[in-house]
Amino acid sequence: MQWASVLSVGTRLRLALAMLAVLFATLDDALLTGLPWILLVITLDLAASGFEYLSSSGRAIGRVQLMVLFGASAAAAGIAMGYAGPWSKVLILIPAYHAGARFARRGALMVFVVGLLTGGGTLVVTKEYSEGEVQRILLASVFALVFGLLGAWSHRMQVEEDEAVVDPNIAAEAGLLLRRLHELAETLDTGFDAPASAEMALQDLATQMRAARSAILVGYGDDPAVPLAIRGADRTPWPDPMEASSVLARTWREGVPTLSEWADDLVARSVIVVPLNDNNGDRLGLLVADRPLVTPFTEEDLVAAGEVASRHAANIDLSVLFAGLRERAGLEERERLAREMHDGIAQEMVALAFGIDSLRRTARNTESPLADDLDGLRVEVSRVLADLRLHIADLRIAVRPDTGLGALIGARLQNFGSTSGVTTRMHLSENGFRLPAHTEVLIYRLFLQVLADARHSLNADTVEVRLNVAAPRVELWVAHNGTSSLGIRDFSEHPLTSLGGEIVVEPYAGDGVAIRMRMRARGASPSATLSNERIPQPS
Structure with missing residues (x-):
């Protein structure tokens, strides 16, 4: 009986009604005369089920055809009610439930009317009219109406239950999606x-x-x-x-x-x-x-x-879309680190600075010889705290359509100059085309790396930046005149090199350093001119 487990509740219920009709016909010694009517009603019901399957598969099966099948099944059951014995009154329940489940109250009412009219008409034609038989047909038709409404109600409850069965765990859905994306990437x-x-x-x-x-x-x-x-x-x-x-x-x-x-x-x-x-x-x-x-x-x-x-x-x-998702995950991680640094070590550094201020005030009031040393310590703590705040700002990278790479670098350079007192100069050239977001982030991080080198240098007083963006071509030149710790080894495995970028380290203003990054389209000529294009000739 494993086949019964794959049938819907409505189908199993209609099969049970058919078996009940067979049982009543057998008890009434009318199995041979009643079997054709039972098979006819079941056949029409199965045909309606087949039409429903074709309709759910996208075939052009209309509601009219289904309604005609339900009407034919109800008519067959009604004729059986007027022609056969009492056992036949069960057959009208089969199309009533199916029509109610498919067309709600309209289907149940249609089966009630068709069954009542055909059953009463059959009594008139066969001249077997009696008050008891009319009452049985009327009662069976009313019961079929109620049964059809129950079918409509159960179907609506099933639909609502199916719609409600949604995994509320968004993380689980995201995990399934990412695993599927991983499988697709391999193909x-x-x-x-x-x-x-x-x-x-x-x-x-x-x-x-x-x-x-x-x-x-x-x-x-x-x-x-x-x-x-x-x-x-x-x-x-x-x-x-x-x-x-x-x-x-x-x-x-x-x-x-x-x-x-x-x-x-x-x-x-x-x-x-x-x-x-x-x-x-x-x-x-x-x-x-x-x-x-x-x-x-x-x-x-x-x-x-x-x-x-x-x-x-x-x-x-x-x-x-996948590149954007991956970049968003990276930016969210950087934002989390920035938030933890701001709420953690930055607050502790501020508290430490307040403690040193209190000691300085006490040392000044008592004319302690440690006062000058505490002043120097306070200056150093302020420098470390300012450096920490710049690191927090560097982690919060936000590349958006309304904030291009030039605007992002310009704002950061201006902030660096105002907080450090270093002279900054910038030359910017951008057209209307943008670089991919992940490329802009990598270029910005390269700029921040050079800026951090200038910040840690003790004698840097000038930082100069030149940015030329003509997407997909881009060139960035960043230099400062302080003692530098950067070398070509620091950029040998930079992510920009895997995207086609070339990074060169050059001397600048004595002990200073200049970093030049060039990026072209994949497969593009090293020349910036278009003289190498292949011009097709007339055939």
């Missing part, structure tokens, strides 16, 4: 590496058409565009898509593929722009390709680019 060729996923899309595009320059730009909603991968250039050559006059603006705003001409470059170009959409159909980025106008793209090229975007959009979306 993908590029894992969850967003630039690698973008490069695969550009490689796929290159097999479909010839393009001098191509790129994958990512930006959700109102976020700035971030170049994940670029070919044929070291920096993004097109205007910011958030500018109304940009050749990328229409696709960025409306999410429609465009094939246009762009005359604002050194050479007039034919440009294809195709949106990358997520599972909800919202724009997550752009696939862009161009080449000289002497060999313009065709509508077939636009269709092919759209197919490439459709094939790779899901991988790029997943990689970017």
